[in-house]
Amino acid sequence: MQFTADRLAGEPAAWHDVVSLGASIRGRTLHPGDEGFEQACSGWLLTVEHRPAAVVVAADADDVAAAVRFAAQAGRPVAVQSTGHGKSVPADGAVFIATGELRELSVDPRAGTARIGAGLRWDEVVAAAAEHGLAPLCGSSGQVGVMGFLTGGGLPLTGRTYGFAADRVRSLDIVTANGLLRTVSPLQEPDLFWAVRGGKSNFGVVVAAEIELLPLRTIYGGRLHYPVENREQATRVLRSYLAWAREQPEEMSSSVTLMRFPDAPQLPEELRGRSLVLVTLVHVGEEELGARLVEPLRALGPAQDTCGAMPYTRITEIHQDPKNPVGAHLRGALLREPDDEAVAELVSFIDPAKSGGPFPGIELRHLGGALDRPPGRAHAVSTQGAAFHLWLRMPAPPDQADAVRGAADEMLARLRRWDTGAMLPGFLFDHDSAPERVRRAYTEADHRRLTAVKATYDPNHLFRINHTIPPARHPADG
Template sequence: MMSETALQELRREVRGPVLLPGESGFEQEIAAYNLATIHRPDVVAGVADAADVVAAMKWAAAHRVPVAVQATGHGADTVMEGGLLMATSRMQDFDFDPEKRVARVGAGVKWRKVIDAIVPHGLMGLNGSTTDVSVVGYTLGGGLPVMGRVFGFAADHVRSLDVVTPDGQLRRVDAGHEPDLFALLRGGKGNLGIVTSMTFDLFPLQDFYAGGIFYPGSDAEEVLTAFGRWALTVPDNVSTSVALLRLPELEFIPEPMRNQFLVHLRYCYVGDAEAGARTLAPMRAVSHPVADMVGPMTYQDIDQVHLDPPVPLPFLHAGEFLRGFDADVVGALLQQAGPGIDCPLLEIEIRLMGGAYAKASEVLDAVSGRDEPFHLVLVGLAASPDIDAISGSIKSIFKALAPYASGRTFVNMHGVPGDETDRARAWSPEVYTRLVQAKSRYDPDNLLRFQHAIGQPVVPA
């Protein structure tokens, strides 16, 4: 139970709102995009700037109160019980230099704000399947960009970070200043501090040919088999994935696609439309597409490639890397989720890796997945009473695909973290060892113990 004295101290030190359960605005501050996760902190601080984060962290350290941070809550996989939640949505500082192709964002800035500002200058950023997520949180988990085969992981292109470590110090880290901490923050998620701002590279982009093709779910075997062969032939300026979709009756889904089982090919080509169309031609010849939405595109419309839900929803997700995607993998997957199977999952995506993903970063980081050829992610709408069925389906698919999986995961898409062995799968053994050592050094009291925390047992508050 938090004392009134401690609460008043926090309210004096933090300029943003400090709220307790039941107070006006509390629910809005703690709300996550993933509606299946309802946090229950003892107190929430709507931090306004880096000074607020420093003050709140020093307060937490002095009172031994565990801490979590949230910008949008897309990665809210587990419920926070007790402690202090710092909500960073007010931290909206953003500027960029179109000549130097560099941007700097505060912790609460979403990709959409960045994309709308930079595209008119012929630039793009390394966002993921939706621009509705925060740039910082997404990148700290490595960042798996829509255009990753062309440019690599988002974390590879971070120039510097301002981070408040659990001792309450605000540090600016880069390749020349505290390089070990800089490396482990980029891909190590939120284990070592709270990042208040980030400076990163932008990229020139002119011709861009992209979008999606929808096929009938009844042809899933034909489409997936063709994708597995075709994906291994595409050049590095192509980024692509394919997904099995079982679309529910929701307002944001176009009416003809509601309650339909479809296969969705996602395609991005950096180059002119004619060359992009030639590369895509083998997949256009497969099956009888229900809709072909691929064409010349402005990068401002990048959300149209994956068509992620534009509104908060309750969901469960989990992912792992696959060592290949041949006929055997397709067959094992379709036995669990193919035509005629009562599969409760909204989406099963197979993403082609390789290309620039496989290239080592010029500056050491903690990203996993460079040597993996494919990535699998499973998503289910976690609406009661379907939660048990969704969880069971995820486990069944992973079991069926175990002979073809590498045993590794990508931390942003890992899903609900299990025991320490399970959490460690998000990194190589060498990186995980370095993370655990750094966790002991920077966070000896284990204040940052929520979400995908590693290396230490929970310390009672």
């Protein structure tokens, strides 16, 4: 890669060493205007745009270490991305490390573990593990990068049964702010190992992980669609689901989603201008028991019912998450048990009688069970006692972004009585990236510990293109 004097004019003196950076790595170093630059720093979520000073498409961990050392010397922040599902802060002026080519993947069937590179997506790991009758704890989308999911804690579709995905991480390989590659585990630098599982990219660039797999070949799961013509129908389905969920064993994980669609020609005819309540579920156990547990939901008369026994390899098909890049405003919250007043508020957001936007998708993921128990390997993720996770997704075309954000603010304000004030770190996006909001994703004690670990491993706050956890200030600093 050649860099002209014109392209580097006006940059800090240290930035001129970008030529030596390009010479020191096996992968590619890209600058604005280079072929492949835009593609390398794009991603699944289109509402956040990156304009980094340079992109390093890393071929291995040594490339990552070289890029981190260069950024520290040049006084530039570091941004890291695999798939771009978790974009939160524009990486303007940063050294942007793309980890998509770190594709190590091996399964040890005897140990029941997998070693995973940072460039992999969950569908790839699920398929590799299934060859040995094993399964990882993954979320609703097979397109999501494994490392962002694990370091955000990872709320899996089988969470009530098995807990957070972070519970199953045995070790991580991470490049810290001094450019050193470390392997961290419960026995090796345990504070850093604890912090990265929940603290995401605040402590370094994770290049590989070793995780535990489960001896799980099949599940009972699927979706039940309930088109609703009025508020009364929507209220009946939502109330019934909430009552049903309270009675379920830990082997049943589920969610309910309320949606309203515009009358748009690009949508399937059966969805245009319609409102829908959708229940998704995963049961880990005998098929007969799963079918029996679902009977009360079937009695509500769904228009579509896909529930049944399936191989674990199909688990990421249940939610039918979009595979192509989207422009959406995303928000999360942790809620107390919704009562009848909360149901009325939620249903009002998808009132079929409304005309015009907004057109929200509001998912309530049932928590509890193993998610509330202390993990075997402690980490920084917790439901903080919440009953449900609220996940708000709203289409956000560029010319409507402000209006969509305002509508989301209003919706969450109306639900404030049931909001615990806490959030999950894996569901923090642009609106929730500031330090004062990030604090809500952790208990007070955990946040203090995170800032202390940050001060040890990244005192100069090199890793700040994320949901930011600043380093603790030394008492002498005032």
